[in-house]
Amino acid sequence: MTINEHLTTFHGLPVHNFPAPPTPAEKLTPEQAKLRQRGDDPAGKALRELPAADAVAWSLGVEPWESDETWTECFDRFRSHVELSEVRALVIGSWGEAYESSSAEVVATILEHRAELPALRALFLGDMTMEDAEISWIQQSDITGLLTGFPELEELGIRGGSELALSPVRHEKLRLLTVETGGLPATVVRSIGASDFPALTHLELWLGIDEYGGDSTITDLAPLLSGERLPALTHLALRDSEQQDLIAEAVVTAPVLDRLDSLDLSLGVLSDRGAEALLSAAPRLTHLQSLDLHHNYLTEEVRERLRTALEPAGVALDLAEGDAHSWDDGDTVHRFVSVSE
Numbered sequence: 001m002t003i004n005e006h007l008t009t010f011h012g013l014p015v016h017n018f019p020a021p022p023t024p025a026e027k028l029t030p031e032q033a034k035l036r037q038r039g040d041d042p043a044g045k046a047l048r049e050l051p052a053a054d055a056v057a058w059s060l061g062v063e064p065w066e067s068d069e070t071w072t073e074c075f076d077r078f079r080s081h082v083e084l085s086e087v088r089a090l091v092i093g094s095w096g097e098a099y100e101s102s103s104a105e106v107v108a109t110i111l112e113h114r115a116e117l118p119a120l121r122a123l124f125l126g127d128m129t130m131e132d133a134e135i136s137w138i139q140q141s142d143i144t145g146l147l148t149g150f151p152e153l154e155e156l157g158i159r160g161g162s163e164l165a166l167s168p169v170r171h172e173k174l175r176l177l178t179v180e181t182g183g184l185p186a187t188v189v190r191s192i193g194a195s196d197f198p199a200l201t202h203l204e205l206w207l208g209i210d211e212y213g214g215d216s217t218i219t220d221l222a223p224l225l226s227g228e229r230l231p232a233l234t235h236l237a238l239r240d241s242e243q244q245d246l247i248a249e250a251v252v253t254a255p256v257l258d259r260l261d262s263l264d265l266s267l268g269v270l271s272d273r274g275a276e277a278l279l280s281a282a283p284r285l286t287h288l289q290s291l292d293l294h295h296n297y298l299t300e301e302v303r304e305r306l307r308t309a310l311e312p313a314g315v316a317l318d319l320a321e322g323d324a325h326s327w328d329d330g331d332t333v334h335r336f337v338s339v340s341e
Contacts, residue, residue, distance in 0.1 A: 011122035053086035061093020099137035126159035136182035183212030193223030227256030237264035244268030252281035286313035295322035
């Protein structure tokens, strides 16, 4: 699977792309120049017909290559056209050549203007498709300040794991945390496990593969599975892992399991081994509203056993193979997670 679509909704709001800057006058065709003189040019209309500041999730991004402005210049234009004090959600797209330059300047800019964003409750950093930058090429940075600088933040989404850093924090209001990567560094996993999120109900981690920096172990996940620092957690997603069987074996004995409404172990290389662990603990899973295992390497026999064990109890079970694929080199069967590069 590749990410080929930008977010269309975020934090319960439609995503609205803040318009690109008007084309410089010297680059206009004669017809475009006439439209601008009459006030009918598309760029001018888009800026005059912006939605209310609090009605949408604002997407701010620039062209990955040869953009007419930097991301900070885009943000400055945004400030001059939209009432920042009313903005509830921001979606940060491409900040240029994101495979070469990190998100550090973007993070610093947002933090510099945090006093102007008192209503901000949701932030997504890195809404890029494969055409902008492959997920494992996106250069992130230290995001700790986004949590410490916005104590009222309720939702944080991150895409891209390269150079991603986080220090342990305590955040009283965060309810949803999503980190999408092709390889999530163990240091970040450990920091999330060492953080206190008393209000967090939804945690979603795309763990990825070692080749792209996903070097966490089951030991690193243990604090999350204990649930001690996540007392409100009801949805846990540990996805896209080449250790999906080991994760399944750990989850079924985890203290946090009894509190969950939904469990997501999808996008990885789950095989019959991991499914057998789930089957052996089926009575501990029947309280779940949903169990997502899509993109897996299960035999049909095991799929049917899972259906028989869980669906009569009302568990919504997703067993779709999705884009799972493998190849046999004669000595080893190689299985692939859904999202890596």
